[in-house]
Amino acid sequence: MAVYVYSIVATTHPQRLDDLDGVGDPPSTLRTVQSGKLAAVVSDAPEGLRPKRRDLAAHQTVQERLMSDGTLLPLQFGLTAPDDDAVRTALEERVEEYTNRLRVLDGCAEYHLKAAQDEESLLRQILLDSEEARGLNEEIKSGRGRPDLPVALGELIAQEVQQRQDEQATQVVGALGRLAREERVSQPTGEDFLNVSFLVESGRAESFLSAEKELADELGEDFAFRLRGPLPAYSFV
Known part of the structure; x- marks a missing residue:
């Protein structure tokens, strides 16, 4: 059987x-x-x-x-x-x-973290920071722009979003990875920009949890961190 x-x-x-x-x-x-x-x-x-x-x-x-x-x-x-x-x-x-x-x-357990950023906040930040994106947006709003401008703006914003989210994910993994024995990064889904598991020693769990909370507080309310653990170490078998 x-x-x-x-x-x-x-x-x-x-x-x-x-x-x-x-x-x-x-x-x-x-x-x-x-x-x-x-x-x-x-x-x-x-x-x-x-x-x-x-x-x-x-x-x-x-x-x-x-x-x-x-x-x-x-x-x-x-x-x-x-x-x-x-x-x-x-x-x-x-x-x-x-x-x-x-x-x-x-002596380790898995901690699984997913993170997302408010989309409207991210778009506002891109328009504030990117002169090119801001110019395209203003030209579209004026009604005098070329028909292809919305597509150009969409592509520019998509590139900016991906770059910023990649940088943000790298920052988070780097900050928390210092307190982990190993990490496993997976492809995020939906609105998440981060999907990562950390293998954390029991003696460092309190420091890891404190660091995660401090990082979430530092990034602010536009970011949503969802941490689960301690879990059996499925991702590290």
Whole structure:
């Protein structure tokens, strides 16, 4: 039977799983597959598994329980293997890689930050700072400009927005990255200009949170920072 894989831990890691449910309806029973220094937390994989709220919550609860007791490699929702033997083989073949990664993640948690800037405020700032953009805008408003001016202004503003947001993202990652062991930058979506995860040691978490708040306060109310953490280190497995 197919096996659903939640996490990888050291065999010495406490495995307090008896009161937790696995994914599926009815919920599957959690167990471990061990090989040498490593153990994988698994359950039978239900057929037709989809990312429903209950199953996502069950997956996350397993990670949080293991995280509360020590270091883990949290795997993304939906990972399956053909059977226990396949899981055991993966642990054997990649023992050095997994062991080294557990060492890197030891004593750390993930903090995930997204940031956006108010669009109207950004556009006003561009028109204030850019003489070219301001000139095009005034010419369009006069009604005497060429028909292609709105397109030219739109392209200029788009370039300015991208440049400013790239610079802002670099500033934020640089300021907070000094307090992190690693960072992973992902492509932002929607109105966000930043989507980044930081791997932060527990001893530096308070300093990291303070630095994030100070940075958000410094940038002001036109910026919206959304920070989640501490989380299992999904982005760093």
